[in-house]
Each structure stands twice: as C-alpha cells, then as structure tokens.
Amino acid sequence: MQFDQLLQYTLSGLATGAIYALIGIGFSIIYNSTGIINFAQGEFVMLGGMLTLFFLELLKLPLWAAIPCSVLASTLGGVLFERLAIRPLRQPTPINLVIITIGASILIRGLAMLLWGKDTHSLPPFSGDEPIAIGGATILPQHLWILGITVVVIVANKFFFYHTISGKAMRACAYNRRAAGLVGIDVRRMVLFSFIISSAMGSVAGIIVAPLTMTAYDVGIMLGLKGFCAAIIGGMSSGLATVVGGLILGVLESLGAGLISSGYKDAIAFIILLLILFIRPQGLFGKADTERV
Amino acid sequence: MKRELLKFLAFSALVLLAPLLFKGGYLMNVLVFVGINTMLAIGLNLLLGYAGQISLGHAGFFGLGAYLSGILTASYGLDPWLVMPLAAIAVGCLAFLIGFPILKLRGHYLAMATLGLGIIIYIVFNETVELTGGPSGLSGIPNLSIGATTFDTDIRNYYLIWTFTLVIVLLAVNLTNSRVGRALKAIHDSEVAARVMGVNARLLKVQVFALSAVISSLAGSLYAHTMTFVSPASFGFNFSIELLTMVVIGGLGSIYGSFLGAALLTLLPELLRGAQDYDIVIYGALLMAMVMFMPGGLVRGVPELVRKVTRMKGRPDHA
Numbered sequence: 277m278q279f280d281q282l283l284q285y286t287l288s289g290l291a292t293g294a295i296y297a298l299i300g301i302g303f304s305i306i307y308n309s310t311g312i313i314n315f316a317q318g319e320f321v322m323l324g325g326m327l328t329l330f331f332l333e334l335l336k337l338p339l340w341a342a343i344p345c346s347v348l349a350s351t352l353g354g355v356l357f358e359r360l361a362i363r364p365l366r367q368p369t370p371i372n373l374v375i376i377t378i379g380a381s382i383l384i385r386g387l388a389m390l391l392w393g394k395d396t397h398s399l400p401p402f403s404g405d406e407p408i409a410i411g412g413a414t415i416l417p418q419h420l421w422i423l424g425i426t427v428v429v430i431v432a433n434k435f436f437f438y439h440t441i442s443g444k445a446m447r448a449c450a451y452n453r454r455a456a457g458l459v460g461i462d463v464r465r466m467v468l469f470s471f472i473i474s475s476a477m478g479s480v481a482g483i484i485v486a487p488l489t490m491t492a493y494d495v496g497i498m499l500g501l502k503g504f505c506a507a508i509i510g511g512m513s514s515g516l517a518t519v520v521g522g523l524i525l526g527v528l529e530s531l532g533a534g535l536i537s538s539g540y541k542d543a544i545a546f547i548i549l550l551l552i553l554f555i556r557p558q559g560l561f562g563k564a565d566t567e568r569v
Numbered sequence: 570m571k572r573e574l575l576k577f578l579a580f581s582a583l584v585l586l587a588p589l590l591f592k593g594g595y596l597m598n599v600l601v602f603v604g605i606n607t608m609l610a611i612g613l614n615l616l617l618g619y620a621g622q623i624s625l626g627h628a629g630f631f632g633l634g635a636y637l638s639g640i641l642t643a644s645y646g647l648d649p650w651l652v653m654p655l656a657a658i659a660v661g662c663l664a665f666l667i668g669f670p671i672l673k674l675r676g677h678y679l680a681m682a683t684l685g686l687g688i689i690i691y692i693v694f695n696e697t698v699e700l701t702g703g704p705s706g707l708s709g710i711p712n713l714s715i716g717a718t719t720f721d722t723d724i725r726n727y728y729l730i731w732t733f734t735l736v737i738v739l740l741a742v743n744l745t746n747s748r749v750g751r752a753l754k755a756i757h758d759s760e761v762a763a764r765v766m767g768v769n770a771r772l773l774k775v776q777v778f779a780l781s782a783v784i785s786s787l788a789g790s791l792y793a794h795t796m797t798f799v800s801p802a803s804f805g806f807n808f809s810i811e812l813l814t815m816v817v818i819g820g821l822g823s824i825y826g827s828f829l830g831a832a833l834l835t836l837l838p839e840l841l842r843g844a845q846d847y848d849i850v851i852y853g854a855l856l857m858a859m860v861m862f863m864p865g866g867l868v869r870g871v872p873e874l875v876r877k878v879t880r881m882k883g884r885p886d887h888a
Binding site for chain 1: 673678681
C-alpha cells in the first residue's frame, strides 16, 4: 500500500464526506425541531442538482444565476412539503410520519423522472477540471469548492443558531417544544424554518456534488441515506459532531472502496449505521444520557 | 370466533372460484403474484399492524428465501420441498438473532436500521456473483412438483400458491385472535403498559419479527419456484416500500386488509400498463393520501366513508 494512494483516497473521501455532512445536518435540524426523520431529505439533494441543470440548459441561465434559482426552488419544495403533508397530518405517530415522508420522497422522485427523464446528467464543474497535485495525490478544483462551500454553510449555520433570535428560538424548540411554546415561541413557524433550512442545505449539497458524481432522478435515495448515517454517527447533532460523522463516513467509504472492493462501498455505510445504532445509539461522541432510541 | 370462521370460508370460496371467472389467461399469472404478495403483506402486517414495529427491509427476507431455494435447488440439486422449510428456518433464525439488537430501537430509528439491513442484503445479492449470478440473476430453478404433477402452468401455480396463502391467512387470523395476538396489540398501544401486565414485550417483538421473516422467506421460495428465475432487482428497497404500501393501504392490523392492499398494488401496474412510468408517482401519492385521509386503510376507511355518505343522504333537509 502506497502512501500516495492512501492520501488520494482520503482526500476524495473528505470531499464526499463533506456532502454527507451537509445532508446529515439537514436531517438533524428537522429531527431536533420536530422529532421527524425526514425520509424525503435525499430528494432535495436530487432536486438541487436536477433543478440547476434545468435552469442551466432549458432556461439558458448562467451557472452563477442557475445555482441560487435552484436552491430557491428546492426550498420552495421544502415549504410546500411541510405545509401540505406534514402540518395537516391528523395522527402524527412516528409510523405515519415515516410513511408520509417516504410517500413524499417517492412522489418527488417520480415527478422528477416524468419531468426530466431517466438519463444521468452531469453539471459543468464550477471552475474547470484541471487536477491540482498535492503531495503525490491529485484533487479537482470541484473538491475544493465542495470543502469551501461546506465550511461556509456550516459557519453560517452556526452563526444563525447561536446569534440570531430565530436561531435561538429553534434551539429552544429542540430542547423542549412545550417550554418553547410557553415562552411565546411560535413552534409551528420554527418547524417550517427547519424545513426551509434543511431543504436549502440539501439542495446546496446536491448542486456542489453534481459536477463530480453526475446526477439523475434517483440519486437522492443513496445520498439521503448516507447523510442520515452521518447524522447518526454525530448523534443527531446539528453541529460539528455530524460534520465529523460525515467526514469519517466519507473517508471510510473511499478507503473501503479503494482497498477492499468497490462493489461493497455502499454496504460499508450501512454496516456502520447498524453498528452505531446497536452499540452507541447516542452517536459516537454523545453522552449515554440522551434517549434517542 | 364463528364470525372469523365464516369470513375465512367465504374468502376461501372466493379464491377457489376466481379462476372460473377469469378462465385462465394472463390474469391468472397476475393472481399468482397477488397470492405471494398477500403472504408477504400479512407477514409485514403482523409486525407493523399488530406489534407496531416498522420494517423497511422485508424485501431482504423475501429475497433470502428466494435465493436460498434457488441456489440450493438449481446449483446443488437438492429437493425443493426439503429446501423450502430449511430456508425458512435459516431466515427465521437470522431474523431472531438480528431482532434482539434491532428491535431495541423505536420509530424512526427502527425504520432506518431495517432499511439499512435490507440494503446490505440487496448488495450481497449483487456482489456474490459466483453464488447468485449477480445483477444478471439466477436461472434454471426447477418448478415444484408433487408426484407426477409439475406446477408449471399458471392455473396449477395458482392453486399451489393460494393453498399456502390460505394456510397463512388462517394461521394469522388464529394468531391475532389468541392471547399472543392480544399481547401484540397491547405492545402496539403501549409497550410499558404491556410489560406491566406481564407481557415479555422484548421477546415477543423479536418472535413476531422472526415469524414475519419466516413467512417472507416461504413466499420467497415459492416465488423462486414459480418464476424459475430470480434477480436482485426484485428484492431491493423499492419492493420493501411496495410491501409497506400494501399493508398501509389495506389497513394496519387487518389480515384481509393485507389481501386487499396486495391485490390492489399487484393489479394496479397491470391496469396502468399504458402509463408505466406513472406507477411510481401513483405509489407515492397513494401512500401520502392514505396516511392523510384514511389512516385506517381501506378496510376501515371505506365502510366509514359509506356510513358518512348514507348519513348525509338520510338527512336531505340538513343543508
């Protein structure tokens, strides 16, 4: 095993891991404010990539305009989803919520397939595809974009949750919804906010990864599940723990694919998921006192 | 109990006579799959509708049964009737062992864990090419036969599959009306309360999980011998979701509801033949609509709807 190769796998693993982290944080934000695991989270990732392509190719917008349009449109999708499916639910038991979010994810995927077909598409990289050499390994400019944008999004997220009134109110809901309601926080609005933030983050993840891995109507399932895996490793935190979870997952997956077998690459994530759920359901870094199960 | 017996007899009569109505043809083949899916839906319903524990990985157990039967009969030449119970026992044991850690989880976490399990099994089907033939599938699985009768026509398969299905229905109805069935419903309503009343909730949940895996495996074996060909695509995440849809649409906690759900979802793609690509959209929309507007499923929702409509008609001057 050469050091160069290890470095190569680790670097590309970090970039995919950053994507998982973004998606995972989206899961955590909704979970913390509503107790819902949004099985449709991955579809917003897919929407990000596919809508960008749509704005780019059919409406002939330049890339810098197509991206914000796509994020906006996906976020609007998130708002509609919360308003039309989650809020009116008469019996919001966990099983009903699982089923309705699964239903929504199938519906969104199906509509995307009808609108844009079954083909795999690729987005142009944001700034060329000239490889950059780093100590024997090479990375693409897109990898840097991914890492950079992820850092920006996470910092912005941190700022929002700790330094704005709305962010603090959302954190209050995560600690105790009833108490938050008692001190005058509009809990239902915070739920809507959480759907907005997480669908926006999901679509950003989908957009920045699309030039690297291609996009199609059905990429949301796997990306969503991997993101959830990252969130589970991070103990459903909407902060650094999930980021680390995503990076660990990305690197393990990339090393596993390179060193063991690429066919079992996807299985690695799910074996980690099961192990964490069985052994440390509070996450890799969490204290045992939080009842997550 | 007498009512249950009457219901079962009426259902059996319907099943026996159905082929006369359709006089063979292509639909018979579809009805064979209605039978297999009914078994699967009942298996999942025992877990989800009665014990209240979700599984998004049941296609995996179905696939394990199908592949065990397929590989051991096609590649190793073992007797299908011998392999079928062995496969069921093996899958049951596997589910029993996994059941302990996995059923400690609840709600969303259980859903994700079972989903992960299902996907891992699916990946194994794809990757163990020497055994399973990988993505291109495994062919040459023999039909079942009793004496000189080989089950190689649609009508013969229909009676073969439905014999099994009826036995499963009878067992399931019996189980749900027994002490165990009541204990399961108690766990569904409140696990803590059930445990206080002396129900060993943890063990019972695992047992039901294993039982439903056994039923799925059996359905898988039958599927393999009817199709004589299996490929991983039939046992993926989508099929787990389809099973879930059947159970929810039919009605959680209703055995005959599972049949309704299975029949509807198996016949639907046939009815929508012209609009193939729309079926995924329709599944999604159906799932959402059922949870939002008819959380009790067809078996409870439709009678309620009829009652509402007749009540409105009964009072025309009310408006």
